[in-house]
Amino acid sequence: LAKTTQPISMDSYEGQEVNITCSHNNIATNDYITWYQQFPSQGPRFIIQGYKTKVTNEVASLFIPADRKSSTLSLPRVSLSDTAVYYCLVGDADKIIFGKGTRLHILP
Amino acid sequence: NAGVTQTPKFRILKIGQSMTLQCTQDMNHNYMYWYRQDPGMGLKLIYYSVGAGITDKGEVPNGYNVSRSTTEDFPLRLELAAPSQTSVYFCASSWGQGGNTEAFFGQGTRLTVV
Numbered sequence: 001l002a003k004t005t006q007p008i009s010m011d012s013y014e015g016q017e018v019n020i021t022c023s024h025n026n027i028a029t030n031d032y033i034t035w036y037q038q039f040p041s042q043g044p045r046f047i048i049q050g051y052k053t054k055v056t057n058e059v060a061s062l063f064i065p066a067d068r069k070s071s072t073l074s075l076p077r078v079s080l081s082d083t084a085v086y087y088c089l090v091g092d093a094d095k096i097i098f099g100k101g102t103r104l105h106i107l108p
Numbered sequence: 109n110a111g112v113t114q115t116p117k118f119r120i121l122k123i124g125q126s127m128t129l130q131c132t133q134d135m136n137h138n139y140m141y142w143y144r145q146d147p148g149m150g151l152k153l154i155y156y157s158v159g160a161g162i163t164d165k166g167e168v169p170n171g172y173n174v175s176r177s178t179t180e181d182f183p184l185r186l187e188l189a190a191p192s193q194t195s196v197y198f199c200a201s202s203w204g205q206g207g208n209t210e211a212f213f214g215q216g217t218r219l220t221v222v
Binding site for chain 2: 030
């Protein structure tokens with residue numbers, strides 16, 4: 001059973017910053033938080049991973065509060081090509097368990 | 109590096125037929141995974157392996173079998189295909205525990221059982 005909860009879908013406009021929040025109330029001490037992106041007919045692609053505070057790479061930022069019970073993926077200045085499903089995962093030992101993800105739709 | 113390679117890309121099976129979905133990775137990853145994804149749904153873990161010779165069931169293992177004789181290869185076997193197994197199958201690999209490391213996915217095998 002997935003250990004995360006995230007919105008089913010979101011709409012935004014090109015050029016906007018998009019924030020997707022994920023809830024993981026039962027996160028364990030050793031768990032990392034990982035986000036994947038999936039385009040139609042493709043396998044998921046790793047976006048970003050973090051343990052606490054803030055992580056930033058060339059694609060996104062990940063904000064994790066001190067209690068680590070939630071996290072927020074931030075996509076700066078989205079474009080139409082960012083339309084995809086975004087999955088939030090927390091460590092599940094040897095397995096990778098996906099939830100339902102957030103379907104992000106970018107409008108022109 | 110090719111990463112994770114799956115073959116075939118597409119396949120149509122008749123009910124009751126069997127087939128093997130191939131997955132190979134060239135990154136020397138210990139961990140490998142098989143998923144299925146039904147239309148409009150998330151990925152469901154079928155089987156996973158933490159190293160050569162070791163496999164374990166995931167969320168939806170019924171109707172499938174796996175083996176892991178080498179680090180590189182992790183084939184998925186369907187013995188008696190059923191329409192409920194129509195899906196897109198993804199293979200993935202990671203160097204460490206999947207939940208806490210980056211996983212790399214193949215491009216998928218689209219299987220239709222008729």
